[in-house]
Amino acid sequence: MTAADTQPLRLGIAGLGTVGAGVVKIIQRHADLLAARSGRPIAITAVTARDKLKNRDVDLSSYHWAADPLALAQSDEIDVFVELMGGHEGAAREATEAALRAGKDVITANKALLAHHGHELARLAEDNGRVIRFEAAVAGGIPVIKTMTESLAGNAIRRVMGVMNGTCNYILTRMESAGLPYETVFEEARQLGYLEADPTLDVGGIDAGHKLAILSAIAFGTEMNFDAVEIEGIERVSIDDINRAADMGYKIKLLGVAQMTARGLEQRMSPCLVPADSPLGQLQGGTNMVVVEGDAVGQIVLRGAGAGEGPTASAVMSDVVEIARGVRLPTFGQPASGLARAQAARTAVPAAYYIRLHLADKPGALAKVASVLGDAGISIDRMRQYGHGDGTAPVLIVTHKTTPEAVDHAIAELPKTGVIVGEPVELRIEEV
Amino acid sequence: MTAADTQPLRLGIAGLGTVGAGVVKIIQRHADLLAARSGRPIAITAVTARDKLKNRDVDLSSYHWAADPLALAQSDEIDVFVELMGGHEGAAREATEAALRAGKDVITANKALLAHHGHELARLAEDNGRVIRFEAAVAGGIPVIKTMTESLAGNAIRRVMGVMNGTCNYILTRMESAGLPYETVFEEARQLGYLEADPTLDVGGIDAGHKLAILSAIAFGTEMNFDAVEIEGIERVSIDDINRAADMGYKIKLLGVAQMTARGLEQRMSPCLVPADSPLGQLQGGTNMVVVEGDAVGQIVLRGAGAGEGPTASAVMSDVVEIARGVRLPTFGQPASGLARAQAARTAVPAAYYIRLHLADKPGALAKVASVLGDAGISIDRMRQYGHGDGTAPVLIVTHKTTPEAVDHAIAELPKTGVIVGEPVELRIEEV
Ligand SMILES: NC(=O)c1ccc[n+]([C@@H]2O[C@H](COP(=O)([O-])OP(=O)(O)OC[C@H]3O[C@@H](n4cnc5c(N)ncnc54)[C@H](OP(=O)(O)O)[C@@H]3O)[C@@H](O)[C@H]2O)c1
Ligand SMILES: NC(=O)c1ccc[n+]([C@@H]2O[C@H](COP(=O)([O-])OP(=O)(O)OC[C@H]3O[C@@H](n4cnc5c(N)ncnc54)[C@H](OP(=O)(O)O)[C@@H]3O)[C@@H](O)[C@H]2O)c1
Numbered sequence: 004m005t006a007a008d009t010q011p012l013r014l015g016i017a018g019l020g021t022v023g024a025g026v027v028k029i030i031q032r033h034a035d036l037l038a039a040r041s042g043r044p045i046a047i048t049a050v051t052a053r054d055k056l057k058n059r060d061v062d063l064s065s066y067h068w069a070a071d072p073l074a075l076a077q078s079d080e081i082d083v084f085v086e087l088m089g090g091h092e093g094a095a096r097e098a099t100e101a102a103l104r105a106g107k108d109v110i111t112a113n114k115a116l117l118a119h120h121g122h123e124l125a126r127l128a129e130d131n132g133r134v135i136r137f138e139a140a141v142a143g144g145i146p147v148i149k150t151m152t153e154s155l156a157g158n159a160i161r162r163v164m165g166v167m168n169g170t171c172n173y174i175l176t177r178m179e180s181a182g183l184p185y186e187t188v189f190e191e192a193r194q195l196g197y198l199e200a201d202p203t204l205d206v207g208g209i210d211a212g213h214k215l216a217i218l219s220a221i222a223f224g225t226e227m228n229f230d231a232v233e234i235e236g237i238e239r240v241s242i243d244d245i246n247r248a249a250d251m252g253y254k255i256k257l258l259g260v261a262q263m264t265a266r267g268l269e270q271r272m273s274p275c276l277v278p279a280d281s282p283l284g285q286l287q288g289g290t291n292m293v294v295v296e297g298d299a300v301g302q303i304v305l306r307g308a309g310a311g312e313g314p315t316a317s318a319v320m321s322d323v324v325e326i327a328r329g330v331r332l333p334t335f336g337q338p339a340s341g342l343a344r345a346q347a348a349r350t351a352v353p354a355a356y357y358i359r360l361h362l363a364d365k366p367g368a369l370a371k372v373a374s375v376l377g378d379a380g381i382s383i384d385r386m387r388q389y390g391h392g393d394g395t396a397p398v399l400i401v402t403h404k405t406t407p408e409a410v411d412h413a414i415a416e417l418p419k420t421g422v423i424v425g426e427p428v429e430l431r432i433e434e435v
Numbered sequence: 436m437t438a439a440d441t442q443p444l445r446l447g448i449a450g451l452g453t454v455g456a457g458v459v460k461i462i463q464r465h466a467d468l469l470a471a472r473s474g475r476p477i478a479i480t481a482v483t484a485r486d487k488l489k490n491r492d493v494d495l496s497s498y499h500w501a502a503d504p505l506a507l508a509q510s511d512e513i514d515v516f517v518e519l520m521g522g523h524e525g526a527a528r529e530a531t532e533a534a535l536r537a538g539k540d541v542i543t544a545n546k547a548l549l550a551h552h553g554h555e556l557a558r559l560a561e562d563n564g565r566v567i568r569f570e571a572a573v574a575g576g577i578p579v580i581k582t583m584t585e586s587l588a589g590n591a592i593r594r595v596m597g598v599m600n601g602t603c604n605y606i607l608t609r610m611e612s613a614g615l616p617y618e619t620v621f622e623e624a625r626q627l628g629y630l631e632a633d634p635t636l637d638v639g640g641i642d643a644g645h646k647l648a649i650l651s652a653i654a655f656g657t658e659m660n661f662d663a664v665e666i667e668g669i670e671r672v673s674i675d676d677i678n679r680a681a682d683m684g685y686k687i688k689l690l691g692v693a694q695m696t697a698r699g700l701e702q703r704m705s706p707c708l709v710p711a712d713s714p715l716g717q718l719q720g721g722t723n724m725v726v727v728e729g730d731a732v733g734q735i736v737l738r739g740a741g742a743g744e745g746p747t748a749s750a751v752m753s754d755v756v757e758i759a760r761g762v763r764l765p766t767f768g769q770p771a772s773g774l775a776r777a778q779a780a781r782t783a784v785p786a787a788y789y790i791r792l793h794l795a796d797k798p799g800a801l802a803k804v805a806s807v808l809g810d811a812g813i814s815i816d817r818m819r820q821y822g823h824g825d826g827t828a829p830v831l832i833v834t835h836k837t838t839p840e841a842v843d844h845a846i847a848e849l850p851k852t853g854v855i856v857g858e859p860v861e862l863r864i865e866e867v
Contacts (some may be wrong), residue, residue: 037588153753154570154750157465219708299749303738307733319589
């Protein structure tokens, strides 16, 4: 160890909201533990946020208050710029870039920033001999970035999957347990403060899509490509589908799946069915889960709190201690300058599908549906027809493995038969 | 990066059995991937095992064959000594010590060695400015050492739990699914090659106890103290108890629990009941699971293959890439020279208990049992008495939370009532 390695590591923290205040609390509470584990003291030297006068439930009096994030990023008083503001443009982006240029390492919890600008930031970091760490950006307290970047370094990764937006999983599991429709539970979640200011980030699958893009880049050693993630939110998941899927032994989850195929990199974040008794199926409420499959290790499952002050701050501290210990990792597990952009492929890996539709009360209706599926090359594994309640009969179909194209084709053809009422619903059944 | 950091990292591998051959295969298969991730090539320069002529299903022709582990450990051709022989004395210990003295870093999968001599080895490594890494030593492919040492560095750890011997979990889950007695499944496991040469290491809980001692040292920042682990194997778990526990909503697992209490460090590896629907309860076959609870992160659950060629070699490769990247961590997360031996405490944390006994067909028998429990200060949560089949009536009791001392006392008193037949069985119900 050189002398510099036993000097305090000086942090500048920009953003003192849920995560920022959580980080300050851990550093204050565990100063001795952190010093013992890091081999040197961890010191906060300067902080900033929008409102200097806001009461933040932590004592900030011994830290310098920087005028703004940019000033903090370039301050001589800090070694590491800790970006906990959020947003993929504006202050977060500018200050992060400025910090790297000024020779500071960066720690961030900002998945939006990384999903949109991760590759350029990684290159900028490399050009300046700096590191960017972001354990908190994906799945909160779960050590998924470290696991993928380090623990699985001896594996070719086959597939990464995850339930990574706690709010969506809360909404889906609450709909099922309380038997409530989407709109009601969405309103509940809003009132409980579970939703982002712009709720589409959560329920539209965008936040989870950001996280998937980050995991893909590490898993497959490819340039970040968030725009190529096929994203579908949970807005069209109905309580009906949740109940019917449960009848058939499945749960509906907003599931991210990334895998490299011969056609290119598939990245998809969408509501999927998973077996009710699988680890993913059993996930309740705001808990997150990431499943990684490697050629040597097989399947690894990681589970924990995906958000909240303590878990997210815990992940930030993992990065802090890592840098304090002198560990310097390439941003996405390999030098960014060597990464190529993977061919992006739409999902083509075959899977079983769940199809729900309503049959009109007409003779031969079911036969017509079956023949559309047959013509599309889809064979039926299981089918249930319920009674004609209001004149239409709900029908549930679980198909054998088939391609998304075949399903799209069948879904487009079905209304033309004239024997179904309303739009058919189709959901992929992911093998987990 | 200095020039030395882009030179190949030269490994000497001692032990070419299941794990050693697995490591060689990964290095041969993934040379490019490993170089990209490590920033430098990974090279095997020399190897050794007992029998040079044995066919090992890998091409070793380009590596120097060292005469013995000690010669390999001291060879000028290697930077890292990879110990994959096993055993806590003899060649593994001597060569590991020699490697550290000769200025080599060490990677090992040997939990026995670490549990018995980890503290001295960590001090020896520090004195020589070397590192010892051992991801493969606990829970195979699951990245538990890295998670505890690095990812949770911002947490005071409250409790660590784990099912960490796949053979025991295989035996227990197979007993349940096939309805077979312990002895039969034990024989099956032996024939399948699942048992160590000395099976007490597995079924006696010793192997899992080694792993728990390693996790405790990291979790609580204390000197390794394997001798203080309270160990009980699965030999006395009967198919009866497995079935009865299932009736009450529980599974029986060989569960390790370490927690720091006001009285000292409790470390226990023993058959316990866990709720059937908890992540631990749902664990089937050889899969391992580790649950860590930290003050900031809450509960983290890690699950994966606990043994086998691929998963274990994957963990070894995590250490290889870590060292290749220039990462240098203190053996148990803090400098060993600063660690204190924790006061060892026998388990005193209260828990609910499962008690099974057989009542003689005598009037007032159950009342006598209840009064023994009451006198011991134990209150009953749930009780089931089954019919008098062969003259005795099985009785199952789930107690409210009580202390192990109270249970021990009651178990000692029960036979004195003269109303029970045979020995009562008692198992702890761990809150998970
Ligand atoms: N909350 C979680 O559970 C969680 C989990 C994982 C990742 N994250 C990520 O962590 C980051 C922070 O999240 P959060 O929940 O802590 O957000 P938050 O509670 O809204 O806090 C944001 C903080 O940033 C400050 N800030 C925002 N814009 C600023 C600007 N232009 N200049 C200076 N300060 C500015 C705010 O200042 P004022 O307080 O003065 O308004 C506030 O202190 C985000 O990237 C988020 O995606 C959060
Ligand atoms: N197998 C697993 O799934 C697993 C999982 C986690 C940890 N581990 C640990 O990994 C280590 C290796 O396990 P393994 O399953 O690979 O064992 P293994 O298949 O029995 O292989 C042991 C190897 O070590 C060599 N060896 C033993 N004693 C030696 C000596 N005195 N001098 C030179 N070579 C010697 C043997 O040589 P020969 O081949 O010539 O006999 C053999 O190649 C152990 O510490 C074990 O606890 C294993």
